[in-house]
Amino acid sequence: MLICGLSLLVIVGVIVYELALHSKLSWKAFGLSFFTGRDWDPVLGSFGALPFIYGTVVSSLIALILAVPMAVGVAIFVTEMCPRPLRAPLSFLTELLAAIPSVVYGLWGIFVLAPLLREQVQPALARYAGWTGLFEGPPYGVGMLAAGVILAIMIVPIITSITREVMLAVPRHQREAVLALGATRWEMVRVGVLRNARAGIMGAIILGLGRALGETMAVTMVIGNRAEIAKSLFAPGYTMASVIANEFSEATEDLYLSALVEIGLALFLVTIIVNALARLLVWSVTRGVPARVHAQ
Amino acid sequence: MRNNGSYQSSRLTALRRRLSNSIATAISATMVALVLVPLLAIFGYLVIRGIGAVDWAFLTHTPKPVGEVGGGMANAIVGSGLILLIASSIGVPLGIGAGIYLAEYGRGQVASVLRFTADVLNGVPSIVMGIVAYSLVVLAQGHFSAFSGGVALGIMMIPTITRATEEVMLMVPNSVREAALGLGIARWRTTVSITLRTATAGVITGVMLAFARVAGETAPLLFTAFGNQFWNLDPNQPTAALPLQIFTYAISPFDEWHRQAWAGALVLIALIVGTVAVVRLVARRGVFQGAS
Amino acid sequence: MGVGISVRDLSAWFGPTQALDHINMEVLPNRATAIIGPSGCGKSTFIRCINRMHETVRDARVEGQVRIGEMDVYNGTSAVEVRRRVGMVFQKANPFPTMSIYDNVAAGLKLNGFRNRRLLDEVVERALRAAALWDEVKDVLKKKSGASLSGGQQQRLCIARALAVEPEIMLMDEPASALDPISTDKIEELIFQLKQRYTIVIVTHNMQQAARVAEHTGFFLLGKLIEFDRTEKIFTNPSDKRTEDYITGRFG
Numbered sequence: 001m002l003i004c005g006l007s008l009l010v011i012v013g014v015i016v017y018e019l020a021l022h023s024k025l026s027w028k029a030f031g032l033s034f035f036t037g038r039d040w041d042p043v044l045g046s047f048g049a050l051p052f053i054y055g056t057v058v059s060s061l062i063a064l065i066l067a068v069p070m071a072v073g074v075a076i077f078v079t080e081m082c083p084r085p086l087r088a089p090l091s092f093l094t095e096l097l098a099a100i101p102s103v104v105y106g107l108w109g110i111f112v113l114a115p116l117l118r119e120q121v122q123p124a125l126a127r128y129a130g131w132t133g134l135f136e137g138p139p140y141g142v143g144m145l146a147a148g149v150i151l152a153i154m155i156v157p158i159i160t161s162i163t164r165e166v167m168l169a170v171p172r173h174q175r176e177a178v179l180a181l182g183a184t185r186w187e188m189v190r191v192g193v194l195r196n197a198r199a200g201i202m203g204a205i206i207l208g209l210g211r212a213l214g215e216t217m218a219v220t221m222v223i224g225n226r227a228e229i230a231k232s233l234f235a236p237g238y239t240m241a242s243v244i245a246n247e248f249s250e251a252t253e254d255l256y257l258s259a260l261v262e263i264g265l266a267l268f269l270v271t272i273i274v275n276a277l278a279r280l281l282v283w284s285v286t287r288g289v290p291a292r293v294h295a296q
Numbered sequence: 297m298r299n300n301g302s303y304q305s306s307r308l309t310a311l312r313r314r315l316s317n318s319i320a321t322a323i324s325a326t327m328v329a330l331v332l333v334p335l336l337a338i339f340g341y342l343v344i345r346g347i348g349a350v351d352w353a354f355l356t357h358t359p360k361p362v363g364e365v366g367g368g369m370a371n372a373i374v375g376s377g378l379i380l381l382i383a384s385s386i387g388v389p390l391g392i393g394a395g396i397y398l399a400e401y402g403r404g405q406v407a408s409v410l411r412f413t414a415d416v417l418n419g420v421p422s423i424v425m426g427i428v429a430y431s432l433v434v435l436a437q438g439h440f441s442a443f444s445g446g447v448a449l450g451i452m453m454i455p456t457i458t459r460a461t462e463e464v465m466l467m468v469p470n471s472v473r474e475a476a477l478g479l480g481i482a483r484w485r486t487t488v489s490i491t492l493r494t495a496t497a498g499v500i501t502g503v504m505l506a507f508a509r510v511a512g513e514t515a516p517l518l519f520t521a522f523g524n525q526f527w528n529l530d531p532n533q534p535t536a537a538l539p540l541q542i543f544t545y546a547i548s549p550f551d552e553w554h555r556q557a558w559a560g561a562l563v564l565i566a567l568i569v570g571t572v573a574v575v576r577l578v579a580r581r582g583v584f585q586g587a588s
Numbered sequence: 589m590g591v592g593i594s595v596r597d598l599s600a601w602f603g604p605t606q607a608l609d610h611i612n613m614e615v616l617p618n619r620a621t622a623i624i625g626p627s628g629c630g631k632s633t634f635i636r637c638i639n640r641m642h643e644t645v646r647d648a649r650v651e652g653q654v655r656i657g658e659m660d661v662y663n664g665t666s667a668v669e670v671r672r673r674v675g676m677v678f679q680k681a682n683p684f685p686t687m688s689i690y691d692n693v694a695a696g697l698k699l700n701g702f703r704n705r706r707l708l709d710e711v712v713e714r715a716l717r718a719a720a721l722w723d724e725v726k727d728v729l730k731k732k733s734g735a736s737l738s739g740g741q742q743q744r745l746c747i748a749r750a751l752a753v754e755p756e757i758m759l760m761d762e763p764a765s766a767l768d769p770i771s772t773d774k775i776e777e778l779i780f781q782l783k784q785r786y787t788i789v790i791v792t793h794n795m796q797q798a799a800r801v802a803e804h805t806g807f808f809l810l811g812k813l814i815e816f817d818r819t820e821k822i823f824t825n826p827s828d829k830r831t832e833d834y835i836t837g838r839f840g
Contacts, residue, residue, distance in 0.1 A: 002397055002401065003393070004389070004390050004391075004392075004393025004394040004396070004397055005393070005394045005397035005398060005402065005406075005410050006410075007390050007393075007394065007454075008394055008410055008413045008414055008417060008454065008455075008458070009409075009410070009413055011417065011451055011454070012413055012416060012417060014428065014432070015420065015424070015425075015428050018427075018428050018431040018432060019424070019427065019428065021431070022427075022431050069327065070327045070330055070331050071327075071331075072327075073323060073324040073326070073327025073328070074324070074327050074328050074331050076320075076324045077321075077324035077325055077327065077328050078328070081320075081321050081324055081325070082325070082328075084646075090328060092576070093332060093335060094331065095572075096335060096569065096572075097331070097334075097335050099508065099512075099568055099569055099572050100338060100512075100565065100568075101511075101512025101513065101514070101539060101564060101565075101568065102512070102513075102514060102515070103512070103514045103539045103542050103543050103546070103561070103564075104338070104342070104512070104542070104561045104564065104565060105338070106543070106546065107542060107546045107557055107558065107561050108337070108338050108341060108342075110546055110547075111341075111345075111546075111554070111558075112337065112338075112341050153334045156331055160331075171682075173678060173680060173682040174682060174684070176641065176644070176678065176682070177678070177682040177683075177684065177746070177749075178684075178695075179641065179644060179671060180639065180641060180671055180674075180675070180676040180678075180750070181671065181672065181695060181696040181699060181749070181750070181753065182668050182669065182670075182671040182672025182673070182696070182699070182700070182753070183668065183671075183699050184313050184314065184316070184317040184668055185317055185321075186316055186317040186320035186321070187313065187316075187317070187699055189320075191684070191695065191699070192684075195684070195686050195687075196684075196685065196686055198686070210419055213421070214419075214420075214421025214422070214423070214424075215421075216421065216422065216423045216514075216515040217514045217515055217539075217543060221543070221546060221547060241421055241423050241515070244423050244426075244427070245423055245515055245518055248426075248427070248430075248518065248519045249518060249519045249522070260427075261427055261431075264423065264424050264427045267421055267423075267424060268420060268421070268424045271419050271420065271421055272416055272419065272420070274419075275415065275416065275418075275419035276412075276415075276416065279412075279415050303696070303697050303700055303702055303711070303752070303753045303754055304669075304672060304673075304700060304753075305672075305700040305701050306701065309700065309701035312701070313668075313699075313701075
């Protein structure tokens with residue numbers, strides 16, 4: 001049994017080792033400028049990963065901005081506000097969103113979301129909010145905005161589910177203390193629950209971020225796959241996970257492959273840190289109670 | 297404003313508070329509606345676009361050459377099955393073993409480190425798993441294979457199964473263990489034959505959830521199993537997989553392949569949601585049945 | 589300052605299980621009334637029906653009438669309003685851990701829309717003095733969190749929090765049962781002081797405590813009010829045999 005347990009450590013060790021090993025070539029060739037370089041040119045052999053970092057960050061940010069209000073709102077409603085018989089079906093439906101595989105989200109994104117964006121949403125945004133500079137250029141449908149929207153839908157379930165968990169972990173006596181002072185239900189939720197659970201909710205949000213950072217297929221299918229840094233959200237982009245997905249099997253030279261692995265290593269390290277931070281925050285509210293198994 | 301010397305909300309404030317309450321309820325309810333919209337849209341389109349295309353031919357034939365109408369994803373469905381079988385044979389024993397260790401023998405520092413590691417592993421992006429499986433297996437073997445895909449997915453199953461197993465084993469009351477130990481049964485035997493058996497339903501739940509999760513994964517297979525237009529049951533050869541096929545077809549320029557992509561997606565979703573639904577039914581009864 | 593409580597035919601259920609059976613009781617203003625009885629007799633349920641906390645539990649039901657002064661608790665008054673006029677102190681102290689001592693005491697006022705800094709300062713000091721906690725915490729009001737105090741201090745903080753909004757009634761559900769003897773002493777002393785301004789109903793499993801602090805005592809058994817009378821009478825010459833059995837330690 002111990003061996004099985006230790007296998008966990010071994011596996012993580014192997015992951016780190018393999019990633020480090022195969023990215024060494026690229027690291028030696030470019031050093032830190034790998035992460036600041038804007039030029040991704042496999043033909044010339046020059047590799048700069050900044051466009052992918054930009055794409056990952058921006059698409060994840062859009063996703064968070066869209067997802068957090070929705071996810072926390074759903075969690076609050078289902079946990080505190082909704083009539084009891086609705087609770088189980090609603091939470092089941094949210095979990096259902098989590099069960100949909102990334103490639104199916106991508107499929108829907110290409111054939112349903114992108115046309116919708118292209119024909120309805122983007123022209124409207126360009127007309128009313130174009131002055132911000134964020135909604136310029138031809139409305140392709142696919143692009144950064146599409147990626148952000150799809151990611152938002154995908155990370156709502158995990159944020160909701162962890163938020164619910166931390167809200168439920170707030171002891172009953174805290175809720176009663178607020179109610180006994182003569183509070184309305186929303187005031188009880190605000191002061192007695194949300195306030196006590198804030199660290200955990202922050203953790204839930206960061207976990208959502210972690211998920212968004214590593215998401216591959218759906219994003220690849222709707223982001224346009226162009227290694228550029230553009231201000232407009234209508235423009236196509238490229239994320240760290242997407243470039244690996246698209247180019248890994250085509251990468252013929254060692255340096256090319258090594259550059260891609262280095263991106264993978266960077267992605268790995270970032271998601272580990274983000275997830276570790278998130279788990280710590282959640283644990284601080286739930287006191288290390290083993291997390292319920294979610295259909296992640 | 298004081299009323300009878302006590303601090304009661306003025307009428308205006310009381311109204312504001314009631315209003316806030318109603319608004320908060322309304323906004324959070326709206327959020328629920330907003331979230332349900334894409335859910336309905338996705339399932340709706342899956343059914344509308346997919347159901348027409350899922351026919352017997354789809355389920356039993358291999359793909360036709362590019363551009364031709366007809367053919368199916370039978371090889372992808374079977375291929376997925378093969379890869380998942382390999383994945384399970386790696387992930388299930390290691391996962392359950394680690395879960396048992398954490399529940400029964402893990403104390404203090406070692407256990408905390410392992411639990412943390414399991415969580416870390418869970419958060420690793422699936423594409424990175426693909427890279428690792430590539431460098432471990434594909435490079436060593438010199439070619440793509442179902443086996444390498446199985447390795448990637450198998451490792452991904454471990455954390456979910458570990459946590460589920462640990463949780464369920466911990467729910468078995470100590471009195472059960474003590475009864476067995478009191479009868480003179482050795483510790484490890486108690487764990488396997490008594491405690492584990494009591495927790496079986498919960499363990500199966502964890503396994504099925506892990507299974508459902510990796511069944512839909514595409515990224516790790518992109519450069520491990522790689523895909524195949526033909527039948528393949530040899531674990532050492534590139535193999536088709538349902539999610540991979542859906543991806544390839546979806547990004548292609550052919551309408552016929554788009555149609556089949558929807559069909560494939562519908563089949564995939566049906567399998568996954570079916571598994572999750574069964575798990576929920578089992579979990580409602582089984583876990584507590586097992587632990588009582 | 590205090591008002592009386594009038595309970596008529598009060599019955600309460602948890603789902604199908606009946607917890608209270610036709611309780612009739614008149615609680616006099618500016619007195620302390622003790623509620624005693626063995627575990628599970630309905631003492632806590634009874635006081636939770638007075639401030640409508642009972643209904644926050646799943647499948648809970650109440651029948652009958654409760655009047656606090658002129659106010660009919662279940663008819664024509666919102667639960668929010670009732671609870672603001674009735675203060676409650678729970679068995680286990682439950683200060684808000686994410687708030688400072690100051691904010692804990694001020695919580696009730698802020699909820700009711702009182703934000704004026706000077707007013708709040710005044711009220712917080714008054715409430716903490718009334719709860720005999722002021723001297724111990726006056727220097728760390730905003731620096732220490734509510735949860736960083738000792739058990740006895742936390743409970744007095746909860747009392748201060750309840751007093752801050754000037755309720756008419758104070759309900760106390762075994763307020764000292766989780767505390768050490770010295771803290772218990774302090775709280776009993778407190779009740780003596782508070783009686784002058786408020787009407788107090790205190791649930792206690794400690795008969796000596798009831799004898800010490802309350803003018804009247806009610807004895808509950810299996811959801812029924814068996815006897816309600818002046819405390820001395822209950823403890824020296826009870827009318828009902830069951831009361832006598834409980835007092836003398838036959839059960840409970």
